[in-house]
Amino acid sequence: MMFDSLLFKDTNNQPKELLTSDPIFQDLDLEDLFTQVNQLTGYNITKFNHQPLIDNDEIRYRQETFKDFQNGIIYQAFEKFTKQMLYSFKDHQELSHLDPQAYKEHKLVNILDSEFNAIHELLSTLTNESLDSKGLVKFIDYLEQYDNSDKVKEIKTYIDKIDKDFGDIYYRLYLNGRSVTVEALPEHKESMDDNFREIFAPIFDSLNDMTAPVKMEDIHAAYNMNNLQVSIISELAKLYPEQFAELSDFYQKYADYTNLLIENTVQELTFFLAWQKIEHLIQKDTNLAFTIPILVDSGSERIDNSFDFRLALKLDHGHDNPKIVTNQFKLEPDKPFLVISGPNQGGKTTYARMVGQNLYLATLGIAIAGTSAKIRTRSAIFTHFDRQESSNKLSGLLETDVERIHQIIEKVDNNSFIILNELFSSTSEEDATELGNRVLNALNDRQASGIYVTFLESLGNNSHVQPLMSQVTKDAERTFKVIPEDLNGKAYTDILLKKYQLSQADIEGKLSK
């Protein structure tokens, strides 16, 4: 089969692109993560990141390719190739603005030369590497055929000839006020520099001191060809007519030469390179790991030693020692909801985000945070997080909560994952518990699964849920570990009282003396 894409097995049936306004991107810190990935890698893969795959075969097609990129040699070969090609494409786009004509013509020679070199170098670097993914194998096959095609060979031969002819062009500039004289085939002359060295050398004990680098300011030449060089080249064209005629001929023939499939594939490569680079960056300085998840259709799911991707990236680039706590995710079919409770700032929300990120990023076909993972592909993820900014509109808040949850329940099916964070916090505990149980039951009726972060202990008694508690030490220090445990709000309070010796027993004991 012919090669046509690294990102999609079936290019005609691409999944739809989600709107960036979808709440999951903000609630799960994904938008932030995507922005960071672009900034840290210099690529722009925003579009691909908002296009989650639904079909497991499509995801596996990408996972295979991603796995190949986890090999450092393969990664580096493609990274170099991609950078060179992107650079050339940019130059090619700007070619029409260039002036003078001779410069434009010569620039085309350089652009095509560097593209052919990039392809050739990629192929020769990969000669001894074995690629396992169907996507990359087919792409490399395609490039090999292309590299050996008569057309490419013909252009390369012409480029070599031009390079040789222009490599011999020397001239001398004579400057007198605004008058510039360009002399072809200049003779050798002694330099002022040599003269100075000879006469002043005796002053120095070591000649290295005479040539030690000195900071000099300079006028920076314009990015493109400057006017002076334009004038010089116009004069050189008169002094070296045969060479410049050759250039014009080359340009006439190949000005429109291009290969769209290669251009498109280079854009697709940036997706794999960017994610692999970021994950490598985190792994390098920490004991954190990324794993390509195994996709299952049913049964229990788990992710070992996982963490919040966005948080890890943030810490990795700060100067503080990266200390990211890892957590276990486990979901059994008979208890499809995790209810998480524990002290404030104890890692409940981070845990919920971690799970949400993992389920979403798995649908992009990349490795996710953890040492091993076995998960079901979710066709949709819904989030509802308590929003700080709306907390002043107390009266309307409960209503908004309920409306929003209603919309979600309408849309969910057995392939949906729902993350609810401090839902119904604006009503009484009794009310909220009742509402919470109803929501859990309704979602369970639709065979959905998800996470419910709450301070309501009794939700832990719902028969469809697995309760988890974020942990603290005896000295009231948060550990950010979230583990299965019956919900008990008093545990943390007891620890705090003990620390300050303010428990009932402490106070009674003290006063009785």
Next chain:
Amino acid sequence: MKTTLISPTDLDLSKFELSDLQEDVFEDLELKPILETMSDKDKFLNNTILKTWFTPLKTNEELLYRQAAVKDAVTHPQEIHDLYQVVIDTIKTVRSEFWSLDSGSASYKLHSFSRQIDIYLNYIAKLKEFSNTDWQSKNFQEFFTRLTQIFPPDALNTMHALIDNIVTNSTYSYPVKLNKNFGSDISDLDFNKKAGRFSGMMGSVMTRFDKKEANFMIPERDDDSSNALGHYNNVADLSLATKVVNTKYELEKFFNELQFQVGFLLGSVRLKNSLPNINISYPTVNSKTAITGLKNVVLLISEDSPSMVVGNDLEGPNMSLVIISGTNQGGKTTTLRSIGQAQLMMDAGMYVFADNYQAPLYDQICTHFKREEDSRLTSGKLDNELSRMSNIVKNIKSKSLVLMNESFSSTNEHEGSQINAQVVSGLVNSGTTVISVTHQFEFSKMLSLNDDIEPIFLRPERDQNGHRSFKLLKGTPLKTSFGIDIYDRVFGTNTK
């Protein structure tokens, strides 16, 4: 270019700041009047002298080298003064004619720095005139020999001519290669012999007609071309400008070094000349200390009749610990200071005001003096004393001299003695030389010293009538501090 007048290798001229410990030494030994006599309150010389004082010489060879320069300077006071003046004039002229900025393009620096080199070359000629003086030391003789070798008679003319060529160059040209991006790879500026009236026609074998060339004018308002031309010229000038700048720096460094070294010598000359009738001697290095007729320099400077100042003697094989005790106002502190001053001057290679001075070289001198100013803060005083001592101990070098004056007297005598004994025993046993002025009678009994260490005790001489002659003599400490003497004298209650 090396100077090496006062040291076989040139010195670090970076700005010198006294450390906290050195600040204490400066205060405690009352060095300010000495410094000001030497520097005539000139800022540069103050810094030069302080830096030299607090950078003690390490070996006998270094000491002899420095002493040779000082001796030569002291016998040529006028020449040293004039030489220093030439150096000052050079530096001033360059500074006043050029505000040479460290920023600037290669083309700018090429011209600006070339003209500064020209000034330096003019003053080099003036320096060379001093080579006719009858210098006695190798230090000065070799300095002028080197100067003549670097600048033989014709050299200065050749240098001036090249500088002139650079500054007035009107035919600006350089070779260029067309690079792969169709830009210009520019080589170094051509050397075009200064065109005499006729040489233009004879200079090149090829005439303009034989050459393949094309010409254009940069339009008046074409800033882009002008900027590019500026850039091309900077590239062509870069390598030459780098050498010119470094040459200027080399000459500047040479004159700065010369200012520093001759400056120190000038200071030494001035101090000697301010006390024309007082004996000086050049110390010799010996592990055995033997000092005779040592006088306190500050006393000499401030006395109307310096010849009346009494000298002191000090002698001891492997001197590790000297304890000076006895009568208040018996000249103990003055003597302690005189030893510190002389040792500092010796370590810096100067003469001392003594009939004879033989001592080891010390890597460092530290002082721990009772502070009058903190007599009011009774609570924190001992803390302050202990903290200053801990700072000394933290920074102490292998061979140090610690001068202690009434240390740990801010607490009661018993406690003070115990602390003092612990500190002094610790210092002495670990190889530090300590000279301690104390009125703590108990202190010397509490010392627990290594077997091979024998303390030297000094106390002020006291005549039969109880009058002191401010001269210290060897002797074991007496229990009373003779405060009663003073009392008696002041109250006129002497019954004898």
